[in-house]
Amino acid sequence: MNNSEELRLNKKLDGLRLMADEMPIAIIVHRVADLSVVYMNKLGLGTLGVDLQELRTIDSREYVSRYFHEEDDEDYTAKIQHNIKHHPLKSSSFFQQVKTKDGNWQLFASSTKIFLEDEKQQPSYLITTASPLDPAHHISEKISRLMDDIRFLRNNAIVFGKLTAREIEILKMMALGLSSTEIAKKLFIALTTVDTHRRNIRQKLNLKNNYDAVRFAQAFDLV
Template structure:
């Protein structure tokens, strides 16, 4: 029996959580149940509470903002939080949403990558999602996965920070950007696009000016972040 419940939970919801609580404790990860209106925690398995150094009552009394600012990297949260909202709105019975999260535990200086998967756990009589369930598993031991997650986060942050600059490019300039990132010369690009090398050079200057780039490395970052290569 779970010792603390938020008042938002109905008897039916509490019984459902109690019924599965013992199984949740055996899962090799942390189980978190959120209410979907304000996205606050209403249940967390003992493993997660121990990692965060907090009681169930304390974590359930945290607001959404307090919870995320205290334990999560807010930069990568900007990427997955909207996806969770869209997932709940779609309200598909069998769908599961997976995403990476970075958490920092008390007494630790470094972020730890986790792979989390969320599913709708309880719907009301109108079939509206009321509770979601998430299983979160650390991936630090899978070094290649952590490196990949770091790279994806870096690209997502770069995309958000430079989206307005990218919008300044014309369709032709985006094509030129892609070809530059692939290491092609003005003569090669001109032959491929059936334009003069002089025109290509003009486009190259315009691309660098609009993006504020000075190096081929920066050009490549734009091309990767915006899925041109």
Template sequence: MITTYKSILTAEMRSLIDKHVNTFNQIPGVVIIHETENWTVVYMNERGLNQLRLSLQEVCSLTNAEYYGKFFNEDDARDYIPKIAAFMYANNREDTLSYYQQLKFPDTDNWIWHLSSTKIFMRDGADKPVLSLTISIPIDAMHHMASKADRLLEENNFLRNNYESFSKLSKREKTILREMALGKSSMEIAAKLYIASTTVDTHRRNIRDKLHTKSYFEISQYARAFDLI
């Protein structure tokens, strides 16, 4: 019988998990089952337990703060946690949700990127999700996807930290910001927008003042983070 978090699982839930345990342990990735009310772990396959160096009972007895605080990067968690919540709320029967996560294992200092996919594993009599199934696979640090995930996390963090400044820009200023990030001169921007180059110069100064930017790199950061380019 599977040891579960504070015995919160019903006999039906336990039976469903027991039925698939052998398969879960053959999957070349970590399998995690959460109960959906409090998002606590109620099962993890042997591969995942070995990586965490914990028993199933130890994992399931951790509080959410202990589990997520110890092993997961809170910066990228801010991006995917709302997506998971929305996915569960939508409750679509065949859909899956994929997202990147960074994890840190015992005796290591480096975060390791994982590609995780989640789907609803079990519903109750009212057809509401009660268990979710997630498969998490590490991304080789030399693989281009790991570098891309790093860039996405950096852009998401930049967006959150600078949203207030960006929201001060007018629609016209956002248009000109995009052209600035593409390396266009004031004369080129003026010709494209059918306005005077002196007007463009004024907009450029206002943009830099509102965003507190001094370099082309900072302008490009804003344009990338806010999907202008």
């Protein structure tokens, strides 16, 4: 960073600090080059249970691994980078779950945009606002559940892809609570064949109980 850019950054940060700690949202400024944090207001720091001096000493990878789901971060970071390149005036909005100082996950509605450009008019800093959502609100519960389902889908897509068409059909019926006898009658196949399919499904998906079968069926839109 040259002196001119540093002066412009400090001027913008000084203006931000005048009101940032009064806002009911977390406000974070990142460096585009490595996504390291250069500023965070009191609400954000209080949520994480860290001070700005310490936060500035950790790199972006440790920052993500400490406070966020890494797979989710990859998704919205890719979205932000795409918008920076192709739609520089557009904000990137997303939901994110943040690990708070007490070890719990809290849902935020966040939005990121360019905060400062360098002398070549290339983005050099980003600003993110993160509004905490009431965990007791039904919308928060639905969004958190949806994010969990997306994470489950992402993590299990490969093993689910190992199922045959018949096994997928039987997995759906397992999730609906049908017994092996009922499945055999419905598909006009032998009971022993159904039992073999069920055993193969349990092994491929590492199912421990019927709840696991339901989870897979729901995540992959079988029920």
